[in-house]
Amino acid sequence: MPDATPILQLDDVSFRWPGRASFGLHIPNLTMAPAETVLLLGESGAGKSTLLSLICGTVMAESGRIGVAGSDIAALSASQRDQFRAEQIGLIFQQFNLLPFATVLDNILLPLQFAPKRRKRVPNATTEAARLCRALGLPEDVLASRAGSLSVGQQQRVAAARALIGAPPLIIADEPTSSLDATTQAGFLDLLFEQSRTHGTAILMVSHDARLIDQFDRVIHMDKIAMPLPEAL
């Protein structure tokens, strides 16, 4: 029988950035099934990146429950949460978060160091990193380059390869194609959806590009899932 545990489940989640009384996020309910692909749309400043940070456990909700693959992320210690995130989630942030002085190869392999199960899925990690780079249209010799020496669009693709390696069950991507030209964007999306089909990877992607709508199982708008929180006193 297929696993019916949602890959993601938020119930009554509330959050405010410290010192930012005017912005508050309340999500009554958000659920994603395993292998589901979801495009998250919303106005600038609506809280899309904040929501992704809550799901990743890089910031913690004030109240409510966030479950990833059935685990309540608030029940984990900070170090357990780091390992859990590395195992379960492939992340592509807006700022890429690459180590600029490390090689592209080391950057791509980094999450595997903290995620033994994910590591096991790639017996030859260097070959897999090279395959991902090729599929993303990066130059052959890119693996040995310093990540900080690459163009912005190339760095974004290295961040994509780092998210995809070892096929984590959930990919969270915050505007992952913002620095890519149309051909490179299409190549990236092909690779992403192929991985979703092959490995049952769920995808939650933020984009301002409404042309992507048809490619996803479901589209959600921030203003439909989030309710305003009264301004803090």
Ligand SMILES: Nc1ncnc2c1ncn2[C@@H]1O[C@H](COP(=O)(O)OP(=O)(O)OP(=O)(O)O)[C@@H](O)[C@H]1O
């Ligand atoms: N690290 C932070 N510290 C304090 N406030 C923050 C932080 N990050 C975001 N905010 C605030 O939270 C609110 C929502 O921002 P967020 O980046 O989540 O929106 P967004 O929908 O992702 O916007 P965009 O589409 O422009 O990226 C904004 O008012 C923003 O100033």
